[in-house]
Amino acid sequence: MASQEAKQISREEVGKHNKPDDLWVIIDSRVYNLSKFKALHPGGISVLLDEEVAGQDATDAFFSLHRYEVLEKPQYQRLQIGVIMGEKPRIHGRISGETSKVPYAEPTWLTDGYHSPYFSENHRIFQKAVRKFFDEVVFSDAQDREADGKRPSQIVIDKMTEVNLHAMRMGPGKHLHGRVLMNGLVKPEEFDYFHELIITQEFVRVSLRGYGDGLLGGKVIGLPPVLNFGSEEVKARVIPEVLDGKKFICLAISEAQAGSDVMGLQTTAVKSEDGKEWIINGSKKWITNGTFADYFTVGCKTEDGFTVILVERGEGVNTKQIKTSYSSTAGTAYITFDNARAPISNTLGEEGGGIFVILSNFNHERWVMCCSSARSQRAIVEECLLWTTQRQVFGKPLHAQAVVRSKLAGMISRAESTQNWLENITYQMCNMSYKQQASKLAGQIALLKSFSTSCGQDTARDAVQVFGGRGITQSGMGKFIEHYHRTIPFDALLGGAEDVLADLGVRQALRQIPKNARL
């Protein structure tokens, strides 16, 4: 019911409708007739008949039990019969395209009254457009696909193509030349790592973990070997199809017997008798987007060592879904290659030089993961700040408990420190050559990746304590907490397990201690 045409009703009038068959309530100045709905109410009838609810203003009671989105659903909007005379609704949920005014819900550069040395006016304009796009185009599909487990809708992928988001998610570089980015908001040659950080962080804000990967997460890790090491023929054919969202690609490295131990992989590629093709045999496990990929960037054991080969879906390639702790939207697959064939010209990089091809993308890939980890834990901070404010326990808001405030302090500090370190590293990336990044930032990025996901795991655990049973319930108030807590272990594994990365960072530092430095 649009508020300008809503019937004006007095509080006294509402108060008269407080019986089982004639039941009205006020929520944020809106008047709802629950007489028929009460029998369908998921929370039962008796709560609605409570003397502080029936015929009364139940705003606080409502918001301590329901998310705002309940009121936005058409089937519940229909229950509204008017508004309280002279009053207007004050409460809102998520406003499409807007920044949140909840403290710490946004990084400081997006918070009123704060400053940043890193983000330009162009970044700010760009962020607004990207947020609006994700809120309006992606958000509802993410919720729906998370619920039904199907792959992200092609219409969303096509709309992302129209503004060249698939290309921008690959970072700055030649692949952007000639493309109109976000309707011309940023020139391809001016697109930098801060623009890319914005895309990754806005994307995380609206999507759910499995959906986020389903929306071409495989391309972010599977396409760089083609971009950087493919032959001119392969690049000319494959890159436009993938960046235009027409074909899907994934990175197929890990196997049942070997993950981080890349040299221990058992999938083999041998040359056909005429020397024109690779013949590939073996299997791959946990391959993001594998169930619907058209192209597979495959790590293989070859005569000379380890080689990366682009395999196209066809005879001898079979994919089946693996059930993971997040939804099947990500298309996580078990893949078998039984005498699958690929032309020798599909070799990515040197024969036997596969390890270099794989390692060369690690920094960027891990940095992308840091961008998402920093933003996803911030979303949990916002959930917890709001929940502890609207939830009443022992007659007071939950945050009246010092132990709860202490948990909030930890969450806020972790989200802020992760983001601030990330912005600093991003600035270094903008000002370093690729080679400098490889030597100076590999350790920093590995440490940040390890730090941010370990912060995320602490925050997930604390958030469940703050939300109680709702933190482990897939619907209702704590649904995002449940989701985060269930999926954060994955973030802490991909791109290198926390301990491995932390150790890598320290080893890089130890190597650089000057030989003549002493205490």
Ligand code: HEM
């Ligand atoms: C327009 C009015 C209302 C609608 C449309 C509504 C709808 C719902 C829905 C959809 C749920 C399922 C949980 C969720 O998805 O969040 C729910 C649960 C519940 N509702 Fe309502 N409700 C309304 C008013 C109220 C009021 C006034 C109370 C009184 C305190 C109430 C008490 C509850 C309780 C106790 C639950 C169970 C919560 C839980 O399991 O954590 N509801 N309601």
